[in-house]
Amino acid sequence: MKYMLLMQFSSATADFPGITEWTPDEIKAHIAFMGRTNKTLAADGELVDAQGLAMPDTAKVVRAGTDGAAVVTEGPFAETKEFLAGWWIVDVEDEARAVELAAYISTAPGPGGAPLNMPLEVRQVMSGPPADL
Amino acid sequence: MDAVPVDANRPDDLLRTLAPQVVGVLTRRFGDFDTAEDAVQEALLAAAVQWPRDGLPDNPRGWLIQVASRRMIEQVRGERARRDREDLAARREPAGVVAPAADVDDAQGRDDTLLLLFLCCHPALTPPSAIALTLRSVAGLTTGEIAGAFLVPEATMGQRISRAKQKIKAAGSTFSMPDADAWPERLASVLHVLYLLFNEGYAASGAELQRVELAQEAIRLTRALHAQLPDDGEVGGLLALMLLVHARSAARTGPDGALVPLAEQDRSLWDGEAVAEGVALITEAMPKGPVGPYRVQAAIAALHDEARTVEETDWPQILALYDVLERVAPSPVVTLNRAVAAAMVHGPEAGLAIVDALAADPLLTRGHRLYVTRAHLRERAGDRVGAAEDFRAAAARTASLPERHYLTIKAAGLNA
Structure with a gap:
């Protein structure tokens, strides 16, 4: 079963300073944790995909205007309190395993090496067989 | 009698029929399934390149055994060289490395296909691991092909297969027939893996609704198993079930890829040949020993396939078979299916009464x-509001995208 683990950053719930205020070693430790995690997921035969997203400062919001032409709003958006930081797609035995992986990723270290405990949303990917109707 | 039927005009089929036999020969010769399996995979890849280019060798199996053996000896030597570097004192000849014989006994090759199935569907493995390993070792697919079928990266699939082999080794399983005590559990495990592989053929991601190749792969492997164990009723039952369900596959999807339920399928699209073969198989398998779940399900599928319309379906007989299935393999899903049959025989209220008794089960x-079944029954009973509510609840819970589309459209139609 495939699940997507969405790492959502929320300035409302985050009780740690932004990454720009961390020490180089704290940032390196965080990056190393993510690298190790992805390596382990691959070695366990569970990794489908993992991607980090560029910071929302460079984001654009696009909608179609009249005639379908793109109407683009450029970031940064002052009102952004929550943004998607990245995601994993894992192919696992069951939902319990997806939850276990999300909890592990949530322990990624931040300032002082303490776990950030960032929230991850766990969503099933629509890839199951339909019932024989 | 071939373990798996071969079409000589299709070198792929030949390669894949020979694959498990060559794994068997090498495992026997070197006593190491894990390394033998890797070596054969490399020989298969080499053959896939060389045979179309240079023509089929005179003795394809001998060719594969030669190439895989050579690869294996290289690996053993490489392993020894590494050990020697680490420990100069250890300069022993590796045990078991002998020159490959020109060819092996045919009967042995067929038995090896069966032995490999038992090994790859070992109860110590999770079903996804067992499926992946079976597709590679027994069905002779490449890691890339298996990864493509399950939409995961090749490296991930490679790791899954290699871990599965480690797990078999850790479980202490050997390349030999299970003894009489273990036989029923081990065979049940093989049938379960083949059944799940078949179902996986109907799972989908994105637009495609059926992964026909996986369903056909499951049929091909079950056919080989049936050829080996023709007197086992449940093996015959499983093959019949697959053929009878797969016979409807062309009618199961609309032109736009949408799901078409059994009641609305164009039955002229069903594969009559597969139906006939499935019916013959289940008729023959039915009296062979105490009835098990695969034969009962095949019998039910046969009754559906033989009916020209939903109304002409022998629903009383189907209901009786679901009663049997509930006794031999009870599960809430079986009870839900029995509710549908009961509704066809005794009216929707009878079906709804059965469903209501299950409505407190948190697993359901x-x-x-549960919601799909109740939605259809409520719709038949004329409860449009209740049916729409259940179709929406079902749409929110399914993990199949085509099914969600179908359920959402059904709910919308009842809102009007």
């Missing part, structure tokens, strides 16, 4: 099946 209310 988390999934979508």
Whole structure:
């Protein structure tokens, strides 16, 4: 079963300073944790995909205007309190395993090496067989 | 009698029929399934390149055994060289490395296909691991092909297969027939893996609704198993079930890829040849020993396939068979199916009464099946509001995208 683990950053719930205020070693430790995690997921035969997203400062919001032409709003958006930081797609035995992986990723270290405990949303990917109707 | 039927005009089929036999020969010769399996995979890849280019060798199996053996000896030597570097004192000849014989006994090759199935569907493995390993070792697919079928990266699939082999080794399983005590459990495990592989053929991601190749792969492997164990009723039952369900596959999807339920399928699209073969198989398998779940399900599928319309279906007989199935393999899903049959025989209220008795089961209310069943029964009973509510609840819970589309459209139609 495939699940997507969405790492959502929320300035409302985050009780740690932004990454720009961390020490180089704290940032390196965080990056190393993510690298190790992805390596382990691959070695366990569970990794489908993992991607980090560029910071929302460079984001654009696009909608179609009249005639379908793109109407683009450029970031940064002052009102952004929550943004998607990245995601994993894992192919696992069951939902319990997806939850276990999300909890592990949530322990990624931040300032002082303490776990950030960032929230991850766990969503099933629509890839199951339909019932024989 | 071939273990798996071969079409000589299709070198792929030949390669894949020979694959498990060559794995068997090498495992026997070197006593190491894990390394033998890797070596054969490389020989298969080499053959896939060389045979179309240079023509089929005179003795394809001998060719594969030669190439895989050579690869294996290289690996053993490489392993020894590494050990020697680490420990100069250890300069022993590796045990078991002998020159490959020109060819092996045919009967042995067929038995090896069966032995490999038992090994790859070992109860110590999770079903996804067993499926992946079976597709590679027994069905002779490449890691890339298996990864493509399951939409995961090749490296991930490679790791899954290699871990599965480690797990078999850790479980202490050997390349030999299970003894009489273990036989029923081990065979049940093989049938379960083949059944799940078949179902996986109907799972989909994105637009495609059926992964026909996987279903056909499951049929091909079960056919080989049936050829080996023709007197086992449940093996015959499983093959019949697959053929009878797969016979409807062309009618199961609309032109736009949408799901078409059994009641609305164009039955002229069903594969009559597969139906005939399935019916013959289940008729022959039915009296062979105490009836098990695969034969009962095949018998039910046969009754559906033989009916020209939903109305002409022998629903009383189907209901009786679901009663049997509930006794031999009870599960909430079986009870839901029995409710549908009961509704066809005694009216929707009778079906709804059965479903209502299950409505408190938390395992069922988390999934979508209870809601799908109740939605259809409520619709038949004329309860449009209740049916729409259930179709929506089912749509929110299914893990199949085409099914969600179907359920959402059904709910919308009842809102009008």
